[in-house]
Amino acid sequence: MLRIAIVGCGKVADQHVQAIHRIPGCKIVALCDRELLLAKQLGERFGIAACFCELSKMLEVARPDIVHITTPPQSHCSLAKQCLESGINVYLEKPFTITAQEAESVVELAERRGLKLTVGHNYQFTLEMLEMRRLLKEGFLGGRPSHLESYWSYDLADLRYASAFLSNRAHWVRQLPGQLFHNLISHGIAKLAEFLDEVVEIIATAYQSDHLRSLGLEDVLDELRVLIRDKQGTTAFFCFSTQVKGLNLLRAYGPSGSISANILTGSLIRSPSRSYKSYLTYFIPPLRNASQHFGNARRNIANFLRRRLYQDFGMKELTERFYNSVRLGDKPPISYSEIISTARIMDEIFAQIYPSRTTDDRRRKTGTDHRLEMVREVSAPLLTSDF
Amino acid sequence: MPAREVIPKSIALAGDRILVTGSNGFIGSKLIEILLEYGFANLRCFVRPSSHLGRLQKVLGNFDAGRNVELVVGDLLSREDCRKAAAGVSIVYHLAAGMEKSFAGAFMNSALATRNLMDALLECDGLKRFVNVSSFAVYSNLDLKHGDLVDETCPLEDAPQERFDAYGFGKLKQEELVREYGSKHQLPYVIVRPGYVFGPGKTELNGRVGVGTFRFLIQVNGSHFLPLTFVDNCAEAIVLAGFKADIDGEIFNVVDDELLTGRQFLKVYKKKVKPFRSIRMPYFAGYGLCCIWEKYSKWSKGQLPPAFNRRRCAAEWKRTRYSNQKLKDRLGWKPRVPMEKALEKFLAQFESNGNSEALKR
Numbered sequence: 001m002l003r004i005a006i007v008g009c010g011k012v013a014d015q016h017v018q019a020i021h022r023i024p025g026c027k028i029v030a031l032c033d034r035e036l037l038l039a040k041q042l043g044e045r046f047g048i049a050a051c052f053c054e055l056s057k058m059l060e061v062a063r064p065d066i067v068h069i070t071t072p073p074q075s076h077c078s079l080a081k082q083c084l085e086s087g088i089n090v091y092l093e094k095p096f097t098i099t100a101q102e103a104e105s106v107v108e109l110a111e112r113r114g115l116k117l118t119v120g121h122n123y124q125f126t127l128e129m130l131e132m133r134r135l136l137k138e139g140f141l142g143g144r145p146s147h148l149e150s151y152w153s154y155d156l157a158d159l160r161y162a163s164a165f166l167s168n169r170a171h172w173v174r175q176l177p178g179q180l181f182h183n184l185i186s187h188g189i190a191k192l193a194e195f196l197d198e199v200v201e202i203i204a205t206a207y208q209s210d211h212l213r214s215l216g217l218e219d220v221l222d223e224l225r226v227l228i229r230d231k232q233g234t235t236a237f238f239c240f241s242t243q244v245k246g247l248n249l250l251r252a253y254g255p256s257g258s259i260s261a262n263i264l265t266g267s268l269i270r271s272p273s274r275s276y277k278s279y280l281t282y283f284i285p286p287l288r289n290a291s292q293h294f295g296n297a298r299r300n301i302a303n304f305l306r307r308r309l310y311q312d313f314g315m316k317e318l319t320e321r322f323y324n325s326v327r328l329g330d331k332p333p334i335s336y337s338e339i340i341s342t343a344r345i346m347d348e349i350f351a352q353i354y355p356s357r358t359t360d361d362r363r364r365k366t367g368t369d370h371r372l373e374m375v376r377e378v379s380a381p382l383l384t385s386d387f
Numbered sequence: 388m389p390a391r392e393v394i395p396k397s398i399a400l401a402g403d404r405i406l407v408t409g410s411n412g413f414i415g416s417k418l419i420e421i422l423l424e425y426g427f428a429n430l431r432c433f434v435r436p437s438s439h440l441g442r443l444q445k446v447l448g449n450f451d452a453g454r455n456v457e458l459v460v461g462d463l464l465s466r467e468d469c470r471k472a473a474a475g476v477s478i479v480y481h482l483a484a485g486m487e488k489s490f491a492g493a494f495m496n497s498a499l500a501t502r503n504l505m506d507a508l509l510e511c512d513g514l515k516r517f518v519n520v521s522s523f524a525v526y527s528n529l530d531l532k533h534g535d536l537v538d539e540t541c542p543l544e545d546a547p548q549e550r551f552d553a554y555g556f557g558k559l560k561q562e563e564l565v566r567e568y569g570s571k572h573q574l575p576y577v578i579v580r581p582g583y584v585f586g587p588g589k590t591e592l593n594g595r596v597g598v599g600t601f602r603f604l605i606q607v608n609g610s611h612f613l614p615l616t617f618v619d620n621c622a623e624a625i626v627l628a629g630f631k632a633d634i635d636g637e638i639f640n641v642v643d644d645e646l647l648t649g650r651q652f653l654k655v656y657k658k659k660v661k662p663f664r665s666i667r668m669p670y671f672a673g674y675g676l677c678c679i680w681e682k683y684s685k686w687s688k689g690q691l692p693p694a695f696n697r698r699r700c701a702a703e704w705k706r707t708r709y710s711n712q713k714l715k716d717r718l719g720w721k722p723r724v725p726m727e728k729a730l731e732k733f734l735a736q737f738e739s740n741g742n743s744e745a746l747k748r
Binding site for chain 2: 035
């Protein structure tokens with residue numbers, strides 16, 4: 001029986017508890033939050049008695065095998081290291097850390113201690129993403145992806161969610177180098193990082209939507225577009241939007257066709273590169289697409305009847321795979337190179353769109369102007385693969 | 388006219404500083420209006436940084452004394468902001484609440500925020516009364532029979548997770564903390580539990596009236612009484628709870644006289660606002676469906692969240708009775724606006740803006 005603990009008992013902790021409860025062979029033995037009452041309210045609702053407000057105390061008393069860290073990202077690096085130093089495997093919520101440098105140091109420590117790590121990129125483990133990964137592995141694209149597209153949207157209209165950080169400059173989201181993007185884009189970036197080699201070029205642009213402008217939040221950007229190229233020549237486009245509703249999509253193009261996974265509708269569409277004679281090109285592909293959409297609906301209904309279409313399927317799947325990797329000593333479900341690559345891409349995006357914030361932040365952390373270093377590397381893309 | 392002369396046995400002096408949290412809210416702004424009417428001008432309005440202050444500013448603009456009202460912008464989750472709010476106050480009306488859908492969010496913004504405020508108040512001297520504004524959402528009607536009376540002695544919800552009501556959970560925990568501070572730290576508190584507060588400025592229909600789905604409204608039961616309280620009447624009750632002597636530690640439910648049933652309320656609403664499709668479901672059928680939904684939710688391990696369940700069904704749609712006797716006996720409260728007039732005022736807002744948001748819930 002794996003002994004699990006959770007550090008950080010805010011909103012996302014509920015999802016973790018529910019996902020863990022679906023996994024056989026594990027038990028939540030302790031909860032920890034700097035605010036003890038927050039730990040207790042979670043414990044009371046889910047029948048977990050051991051609640052702590054100090055991590056060291058919890059690690060000492062509860063002796064968990066795995067700790068889920070669901071605190072604001074500013075504390076991820078130090079808390080993860082504290083757990084790893086104590087010989088405990090770590091599941092870190094996204095974003096993994098604040099900077100790539102921190103991510104590298106956490107991964108290095110885990111490897112040195114022979115422990116396992118993962119990051120909460122749960123949307124990579126939804127049913128359609130698992131199927132897409134299988135098809136790509138089987139070579140559906142006919143080779144490496146030549147182009148990727150990742151779209152990610154977030155609805156800021158419901159202020160019951162967004163007002164907490166939009167209204168409060170001191171909120172932890174507003175303190176992140178990449179502000180709103182920093183907390184939200186890692187899901188979409190990680191999907192690209194999984195299929196990209198070493199990235200050699202990034203061009204990012206960001207702006208503020210009319211909606212946010214109307215709320216008077218001058219310093220927060222909420223629309224982001226990014227172009228990425230890796231050293232193999234694969235290109236990628238990333239779009240984050242608060243104005244385009246219901247967009248959560250990954251599309252991969254290759255020599256033999258393209259494949260698209262829509263996470264919001266739980267659907268997967270394959271489009272083989274094939275030409276048809278004459279007017280058949282207007283008839284057959286749409287019919288093929290219609291048939292695939294019908295198949296997606298049928299599959300979703302079947303999954304619903306089999307109780308597999310619940311909201312946090314991806315989180316449960318990722319968590320279970322991570323636990324199995326701890327139990328069996330297998331590779332973790334998300335490779336460490338992907339975790340670091342995601343962090344590096346995000347670093348570079350924020351350096352480009354928030355130059356003053358990221359430069360100041362890194363200066364404070366490292367004592368150097370790290371941004372200029374990154375820009376230099378990126379501006380000489382074909383000469384270096386060290387980015 | 389000074390409140391001492393208007394409210395018999397008042398603990399408040401004319402110069403007492405009064406703090407109102409949530410002062411820009413639906414009830415809060417009306418509360419400020421009534422305090423100003425009573426002649427209390429030494430007011431401190433605590434508002435969130437995100438608050439659009441239009442409602443409050445409109446009220447303040449109607450009184451000469453409104454110009455001297457102090458506005459404090461802050462977040463009750465910040466202890467520093469709580470200290471700023473608490474400094475030198477004698478009476479606190481705590482209306483700010485967590486409206487978030489998540490349990491943790493509701494807990495933070497209701498319970499933790501209240502704890503921070505109470506801690507800050509304990510650091511200061513001179514607090515005479517802490518009025519904690521709670522809600523009917525804390526009651527459990529599950530074991531009550533049809534026709535039973537819901538009063539201040541009724542059992543509280545003991546399984547808020549099963550009820551799937553984050554707001555109610557936050558309020559329950561908030562009340563627990565207030566009672567704890569009352570017994571441990573002698574915090575002089577009063578708890579006020581308003582029912583379904585309605586009035587101009589609130590356009591959406593409460594879930595107790597019906598549930599909007601697929602472009603029509605489902606009304607369960609319909610013959611159940613709604614625990615209605617018009618916003619002026621509710622604010623008056625809260626004001627009195629802050630001033631009356633010898634009521635520390637007491638709880639007061641706030642409902643008006645001449646309550647309407649769900650069916651009566653919906654009929655008037657549809658007639659005056661806008662006709663829309665609705666169907667009525669007998670209570671036993673609604674209860675049965677809630678039971679099935681709850682069991683399916685459990686069986687499927689939350690594939691469908693338990694949004695409909697027996698606890699909610701009983702709390703919102705069971706035909707229970709409500710009493711305001713304690714409010715009248717102990718606070719000397721009487722409705723400022725009778726029900727007929729209150730309904731008129733509520734419905735008049737739709738004539739001016741001409742649209743219905745009935746199916747929001």
